[in-house]
Amino acid sequence: MSEVKIWANLLKWAIAQTPSVASKPTSDFLDSDLLALKPKLTKCAPLIRFFEMSPRDVYYKVRPFEKAMPKEVFESILKGYFLTNCQPDARINVIPRFISNYSKILDEKNLKMIKKWIHNTENRPIHYKFDLLLQGTRDGFDVETFNRLCSNQGPTLILLNLKLSNQWIGGYTSISWDLKTTGCFHVTSSGNFLFSLNKK
Numbered sequence: 001m002s003e004v005k006i007w008a009n010l011l012k013w014a015i016a017q018t019p020s021v022a023s024k025p026t027s028d029f030l031d032s033d034l035l036a037l038k039p040k041l042t043k044c045a046p047l048i049r050f051f052e053m054s055p056r057d058v059y060y061k062v063r064p065f066e067k068a069m070p071k072e073v074f075e076s077i078l079k080g081y082f083l084t085n086c087q088p089d090a091r092i093n094v095i096p097r098f099i100s101n102y103s104k105i106l107d108e109k110n111l112k113m114i115k116k117w118i119h120n121t122e123n124r125p126i127h128y129k130f131d132l133l134l135q136g137t138r139d140g141f142d143v144e145t146f147n148r149l150c151s152n153q154g155p156t157l158i159l160l161n162l163k164l165s166n167q168w169i170g171g172y173t174s175i176s177w178d179l180k181t182t183g184c185f186h187v188t189s190s191g192n193f194l195f196s197l198n199k200k
Contacts, residue, residue: 014040
């Protein structure tokens with residue numbers, strides 16, 4: 001389920017739990033109606049991964065409920081989308097829900113660290129979507145498979161499991177791999193880095 005649908009369901013639940021607004025269309029909500037919802041949303045809103053939503057969804061589906069949300073949560077959403085060099089409030093959840101289903105390496109702690117590195121290197125707002133392009137144990141480890149599945153896919157994160165080591169190693173590139181076109185492995189860009197992570 002997408003994050004914007006989870007947000008819509010949370011709103012539906014909060015409205016149903018608030019008798020003074022339960023039978024009112026949201027388009028008719030007054031400031032007092034939004035404030036009536038606030039006790040229900042205060043604890044739940046920070047659990048929503050707002051940074052997985054599109055800016056359009058945030059504007060049209062989250063912004064109208066600004067007064068029903070904790071001020072610091074809404075401010076963090078705005079800062080994360082519109083300001084560089086800005087970390088979200090610690091109460092805002094920025095870890096994608098789906099990552100643990102795709103990777104044996106990326107648990108929430110490791111992913112949070114990598115996202116922080118990407119953000120600090122590129123100086124851009126935090127809203128990322130991670131798609132698993134290639135899994136060696138599933139797709140194979142050969143160069144041809146890498147080229148076929150990973151070229152021209154945008155910024156790319158690579159993780160390698162070193163079986164005889166207590167570490168994982170990896171790298172991040174802020175631009176697409178383009179081996180099909182260029183035939184080379186060296187392209188200059190900013191915002192790239194290599195890293196290692198401890199398994200325990």
